[in-house]
Amino acid sequence: xxxxxxxxxxxxxxxxxxxxxxxxxxxxxxxxxxxxxxxxxxxxxxxxxxxxxxxxxxxxxxxxxxxxxxxxxxxxxxxxxxxxxxxxxxxxxxxxxxxxxxxxxxxxxxxxxxxxxxxxxxxxxxxxxxxxxxxxxxxxxxxxxxxxxxxxxxxxxxxxxxxxxxxxxxxxxxxxxxxxxxxxxxxxxxxxxxxxxxxxxxxxxxxxxxxxxxxxxxxxxxxxxxxxxxxxxxxxxxxxxxxxxxxxxxxxxxxxxxxxxxxxxxxxxxxxxxxxxxxxxxxxxxxxxxxxxxxxxxxxxxx
Amino acid sequence: xxxxxxxxxxxxxxxxxxxxxxxxxxxxxxxxxxxxxxxxxxxxxxxxxxxxxx
Ligand SMILES: [Zn+2]
Numbered sequence: 001x002x003x004x005x006x007x008x009x010x011x012x013x014x015x016x017x018x019x020x021x022x023x024x025x026x027x028x029x030x031x032x033x034x035x036x037x038x039x040x041x042x043x044x045x046x047x048x049x050x051x052x053x054x055x056x057x058x059x060x061x062x063x064x065x066x067x068x069x070x071x072x073x074x075x076x077x078x079x080x081x082x083x084x085x086x087x088x089x090x091x092x093x094x095x096x097x098x099x100x101x102x103x104x105x106x107x108x109x110x111x112x113x114x115x116x117x118x119x120x121x122x123x124x125x126x127x128x129x130x131x132x133x134x135x136x137x138x139x140x141x142x143x144x145x146x147x148x149x150x151x152x153x154x155x156x157x158x159x160x161x162x163x164x165x166x167x168x169x170x171x172x173x174x175x176x177x178x179x180x181x182x183x184x185x186x187x188x189x190x191x192x193x194x195x196x197x198x199x200x201x202x203x204x205x206x207x208x209x210x211x212x213x214x215x216x217x218x219x220x221x222x223x224x225x226x227x228x229x230x231x232x233x234x235x236x237x238x239x240x241x242x243x244x245x246x247x248x249x250x251x252x253x254x255x256x257x258x259x260x261x262x263x264x265x266x267x268x269x270x271x272x273x274x275x276x277x278x279x280x281x282x283x284x285x286x287x288x289x290x291x292x293x294x295x296x297x298x299x300x301x302x303x
Numbered sequence: 304x305x306x307x308x309x310x311x312x313x314x315x316x317x318x319x320x321x322x323x324x325x326x327x328x329x330x331x332x333x334x335x336x337x338x339x340x341x342x343x344x345x346x347x348x349x350x351x352x353x354x355x356x357x
Contacts, residue, residue, distance in 0.1 A: 009323055010323075011323060011324075011325060011336075012321045012322070012323035012324040012325075012337075013324075013325075016321075016323075017319065017321055017324070020321065021319070032322065032323065034322075034323060
């Protein structure tokens with residue numbers, strides 16, 4: 001079955017090109033939707049969103065991703081990842097609460113709203129510890145704090161220069177990872193592939209130039225990935241893990257996951273696996289729980 | 304081949320060009336966004352805003 005699939009984007013990166021070419025090769029009808037062109041009414045879907053079997057959200061900008069998926073959901077257009085997942089993953093505080101609430105091991109975290117209470121939180125962790133923006137990516141604006149004087153300086157800078165999101169201080173224990181961390185891309189908790197990112201720098205991010213090699217996904221990792229995925233609402237996700245003396249800890253879950261680096265590191269055809277999953281999602285949506293669409297009309301499934 | 308809207312130099316484009324893609328002008332170094340593909344139309348790429356990416 002071929003589907004009519006919408007691809008929401010604000011920038012076409014290598015990841016989106018891989019996805020688009022895989023979709024087109026399989027004969028699916030692809031509708032590219034630049035979110036910058038959209039004006040979303042609360043009561044009626046724009047024409048470009050009509051008749052789409054499924055939409056995949058590839059917006060880079062978090063606020064766009066969070067809002068546009070809510071509109072799609074309200075219009076009854078199936079979208080991956082869904083608004084719940086986007087909302088949780090876009091915000092480190094929500095992610096931490098979701099992971100911890102689901103019993104997924106995650107680094108010890110404190111959130112504070114003033115520089116005084118943030119400094120107290122930092123002192124309670126001891127040095128080094130980590131200060132992160134609650135919204136952010138590619139390891140940007142993360143600070144590893146080695147001393148009280150550094151803590152005071154960074155907190156002062158943040159309170160003086162910061163956007164209001166930087167008035168929420170997210171303080172995390174520093175995990176002594178062995179120069180590397182792990183990234184697993186999964187669909188609804190099922191791993192597609194994983195990679196090890198190694199760097200001499202404490203931020204082991206592929207976008208920041210870390211070296212990548214294939215990761216062998218053992219049962220422990222697979223179970224944690226499934227649990228983390230469930231905790232944030234499922235979908236196409238990048239789950240970041242670090243190794244500690246007591247096993248793995250999940251420190252981040254990304255909802256608009258980049259897979260170019262992963263695709264280059266493993267034998268698995270990552271875009272093909274993603275499209276397999278999108279096809280299955282679209283088919284499940286078309287079949288529906290009771291063979292009817294959400295507005296009660298009969299479905300026409302073309303094969 | 305098309306022209307950089309910033310510096311006027313020729314920009315060589317690859318075949319599988321995609322609207323929304325970012326290409327670099329090798330002459331002036333500016334980031335250009337592909338607005339249309341057939342024929343190619345380029346414009347200065349928007350700056351990165353707020354949180355981009357993962
Ligand atoms: Zn130029």
